[in-house]
Amino acid sequence: MGRPHLTLASICLSCCISWVLVGPSLAKAPLVSDEAASECKQDMPDETITSCSQVIDSGAVSGRALAAAYAQRGFARTLKRSLTEAEADLDQAIKIDPKFAEGYADRANLWTVRHQYDRALADGERAVRLDPDLPVARFVRAGALLNLGQYDRAIADYTVALRLRPGAGANIYGLRGIAYHRKGDEARAVADYSELLKIEPDNAGTLLNRGDALFKMHELSRASADYSEAIRLAPDNPGGFKGRGLIRVMTQDPEGGLADFNEAIRLAPNDFNAHINRAAALGFLNRHALALADQDMAIRLDPVQPIAYVERAQTVNRLGDHVAAMASLNKALQLSPGFAPALELQKKIGDTGKKAGKQAAEPSPEAANNYYHDCSFPVTDIDPAKEDMVRIIDACTVLINSHGGNDGNRAIVHVQRGSMYRRLGKYELALVDYSEALRHDPNSAIAYNGRGNAYRLLKLLDQAIADHTEAIRLRPDVAANYNNRGNDWQDLKNNERAIADYDMSIKVDPNYATAYYNRGNSRLVTGDKDGAASDFEQAAKLNPAFRGATDRVRQVETKL
Numbered sequence: 001m002g003r004p005h006l007t008l009a010s011i012c013l014s015c016c017i018s019w020v021l022v023g024p025s026l027a028k029a030p031l032v033s034d035e036a037a038s039e040c041k042q043d044m045p046d047e048t049i050t051s052c053s054q055v056i057d058s059g060a061v062s063g064r065a066l067a068a069a070y071a072q073r074g075f076a077r078t079l080k081r082s083l084t085e086a087e088a089d090l091d092q093a094i095k096i097d098p099k100f101a102e103g104y105a106d107r108a109n110l111w112t113v114r115h116q117y118d119r120a121l122a123d124g125e126r127a128v129r130l131d132p133d134l135p136v137a138r139f140v141r142a143g144a145l146l147n148l149g150q151y152d153r154a155i156a157d158y159t160v161a162l163r164l165r166p167g168a169g170a171n172i173y174g175l176r177g178i179a180y181h182r183k184g185d186e187a188r189a190v191a192d193y194s195e196l197l198k199i200e201p202d203n204a205g206t207l208l209n210r211g212d213a214l215f216k217m218h219e220l221s222r223a224s225a226d227y228s229e230a231i232r233l234a235p236d237n238p239g240g241f242k243g244r245g246l247i248r249v250m251t252q253d254p255e256g257g258l259a260d261f262n263e264a265i266r267l268a269p270n271d272f273n274a275h276i277n278r279a280a281a282l283g284f285l286n287r288h289a290l291a292l293a294d295q296d297m298a299i300r301l302d303p304v305q306p307i308a309y310v311e312r313a314q315t316v317n318r319l320g321d322h323v324a325a326m327a328s329l330n331k332a333l334q335l336s337p338g339f340a341p342a343l344e345l346q347k348k349i350g351d352t353g354k355k356a357g358k359q360a361a362e363p364s365p366e367a368a369n370n371y372y373h374d375c376s377f378p379v380t381d382i383d384p385a386k387e388d389m390v391r392i393i394d395a396c397t398v399l400i401n402s403h404g405g406n407d408g409n410r411a412i413v414h415v416q417r418g419s420m421y422r423r424l425g426k427y428e429l430a431l432v433d434y435s436e437a438l439r440h441d442p443n444s445a446i447a448y449n450g451r452g453n454a455y456r457l458l459k460l461l462d463q464a465i466a467d468h469t470e471a472i473r474l475r476p477d478v479a480a481n482y483n484n485r486g487n488d489w490q491d492l493k494n495n496e497r498a499i500a501d502y503d504m505s506i507k508v509d510p511n512y513a514t515a516y517y518n519r520g521n522s523r524l525v526t527g528d529k530d531g532a533a534s535d536f537e538q539a540a541k542l543n544p545a546f547r548g549a550t551d552r553v554r555q556v557e558t559k560l
Helices: 008-012 035-039 045-058 063-079 083-096 101-113 117-130 135-147 151-164 166-183 186-199 204-216 220-233 238-250 254-267 272-284 288-301 306-318 322-335 340-356 365-375 386-401 407-423 427-440 445-457 461-474 479-491 495-508 513-525 529-542 549-559
Strands: none
Touching (some): 045 063, 063 083, 063 101, 083 101, 101 117, 101 135, 135 151, 166 186, 166 204, 186 204, 204 220, 220 238, 238 272, 254 272, 272 288, 288 306, 288 427, 306 322, 306 340, 322 340, 407 427, 445 479, 461 479
């Protein structure tokens, strides 16, 4: 089957654009000749607010000088994110002097901070019309244009601002570089980022941005060097790990890529791209269960990205579930009709199916009812015989391969088959079935519980805890959900949290022998031998057939 779709555009989505336009950073020239208003601006926002308030309240200035004091205070309040007060000040500045270009520029900056880019552009236009040579007017208008996707105009304004105020080159080079990058002119983006790095060589954000641009230019060695340097300078920023990890996977170093994506996800556990790219690394290493876990997490984080369903389809197809693979591809095409990666994989899977032979005929309604009966099994702590489990799997498979049944019924069938696969030790296939059950019924607590158990058996304990927690949220009245999360905590050697979950399990169902037995094990580890002996005795009393409880009581008594 095909390789994972590793492209920065579709997967990483420009890993690490780090510039955020939060206000003009150009040094502001004195606004008026009036000494009081000019001195109103101080080094720190709080000091500026105090000083300008004194000027305003004194009544000693009027006209342009008073407007300047309001504008300075409004700008300082914008920096402090006191946006309502800032807006009032800037409105007042413009009301006092409607031809005050810097008042409009400062208010444009306020709208940018509020993500109201159309209003920012309108005020930026007024500022430039009033004073075409005011650097800050060009700067804020360029920022609005950049955020509105008008990259050529933004570049033109940044270029004029750079000519008018060359001393502010660092900020302008960085933002113009972003405009070039978003426009797709990577060579000029790299040139601007490089100019900024001459001024600020330790600017990790710019190294990440230049790394992205170099990646797009296929200069992978230079891009990797930038990502590595960014990691050295900013080890808590996931962007460097994401970018370098992608390059490592693409250059036949999936283990190195996996290590980088692990670190990226540790720093940003809810990053869609990091999970998708880590799944790709795991796929290259033939660790398909782990890959599927990441793909399912990515879909949970962003369920409308078609590429996640394509990658998931590839994984479940490798695990042998062609029906689930086609279902994932259908979902991708539903989200994005004509999505090329989905169509390509769909054709490959379809061609494979044709080579394998003719599809089985749809069962009649009567036969389907019989298969539903054969697919079911009683819920007990005792596993069916192996031959019975195989029979159940075969019956469930017929139903899964058919086109009948509503989502609720199909979810149940996947849960049934997944449970049998889990009991047979086929944990990866169980994982696929539980995930398919959740595709049909996203609120199935039993599917979350089952998938959590499969994750646990695959030693994916973080995922197990997440699924068991969701099962508890959906069904807090089911004792097994707490018990199973307790098992996850026990595996992590966090016996305090394990005991808390076993306590809840017993509170929900005081006759649940399994929870007593498991709590006894955790109590024994923590040194509570009396509590452990009591729990083992209760487990044996509630269920004499419970394996190991009686022996554990004897072991504890011997230790006592």
